[in-house]
Amino acid sequence: xxxxxxxxxxxxxxxxxxxxxxxxxxxxxxxxxxxxxxxxxxxxxxxxxxxxxxxxxxxxxxxxxxxxxxxxxxxxxxxxxxxxxxxxxxxxxxxxxxxxxxxxxxxxxxxxxxxxxxxxxxxxxxxxxxxxxxxxxxxxxxxxxxxxxxxxxxxxxxxxxxxxxxxxxxxxxxxxxxxxxxxxx
Numbered sequence: 001x002x003x004x005x006x007x008x009x010x011x012x013x014x015x016x017x018x019x020x021x022x023x024x025x026x027x028x029x030x031x032x033x034x035x036x037x038x039x040x041x042x043x044x045x046x047x048x049x050x051x052x053x054x055x056x057x058x059x060x061x062x063x064x065x066x067x068x069x070x071x072x073x074x075x076x077x078x079x080x081x082x083x084x085x086x087x088x089x090x091x092x093x094x095x096x097x098x099x100x101x102x103x104x105x106x107x108x109x110x111x112x113x114x115x116x117x118x119x120x121x122x123x124x125x126x127x128x129x130x131x132x133x134x135x136x137x138x139x140x141x142x143x144x145x146x147x148x149x150x151x152x153x154x155x156x157x158x159x160x161x162x163x164x165x166x167x168x169x170x171x172x173x174x175x176x177x178x179x180x181x182x183x184x185x
Contacts, residue, residue, distance in 0.1 A: 007069040007140075014072055014136040017086055018064035021093070021128055028097065035101040044162050052154035059148035063129060063141060070136045082135030089127035096120035108167040110174050117182040118175065119156050124182075126152065156180065 029036045042053060073079045092113060099112030100121060113120040126149055133142040160180075163171045 006071065008071055009069050010071055012072060012074075014067035014070040014132045014138070014141065015064055016072075017082075017128065017132045017135060018067050020090065021125060022064070024094070028101075032101055035097075038105055039100070045158060049155065049158035052151050052158065056148055056151035056155060059144055059151055060129070063132070063144045063148060066144065067132055067136070067141060070132075070138045070141055072135050073137045076137070078137040079135050082131045082133075085134060086128055086131035089124045089131060093121065093124035093128060096124055108163060108171050108174055110170075110178070115178060118160070118178050118180050120182060122152050122156060 042050065045053065096113045099114050100109055103109040103111065117123055126145075129145050129148065130142075133145050160175070164175075167174075
């Protein structure tokens with residue numbers, strides 16, 4: 001990656017990739033308000049969970065806003081690799097959301113991609129954001145991405161605590177059989 005990414009505001013910059021998941025979130029909101037409400041439920045968050053959630057939102061939107069100034073490295077291996085990563089992670093993100101939305105609220109989500117990861121929505125969203133870093137070959141975006149992932153990790157720990165309290169034995173068994181993050185960790 002280039003340490004010296006020239007920052008120029010532009011129409012065909014990395015922000016395009018960051019807007020696609022946000023538009024997807026808006027679409028989901030309008031077609032599936034019940035799942036959206038469940039997804040955004042912060043009623044059980046501890047103060048530390050709320051700090052992590054707000055930090056991750058700030059980093060996510062900050063990354064997308066900053067990417068308005070980060071040009072894509074079109075015509076390079078960085079760009080094409082990033083496009084492939086984005087497409088794969090976006091498809092998996094949509095599948096993960098479908099798995100989430102079709103699970104009744106009183107059950108732990110253990111089907112579909114959730115068999116391979118306890119957090120596929122976070123994992124694949126993070127890969128989409130990483131693809132912006134790759135498409136633009138920007139160390140600046142990559143640094144923001146790292147901080148974003150650290151804050152998300154704390155949200156994940158809080159959600160696991162909540163799931164253990166809510167689903168107890170079912171979730172304990174699930175934790176033993178599925179990694180926290182896709183195929184590893």
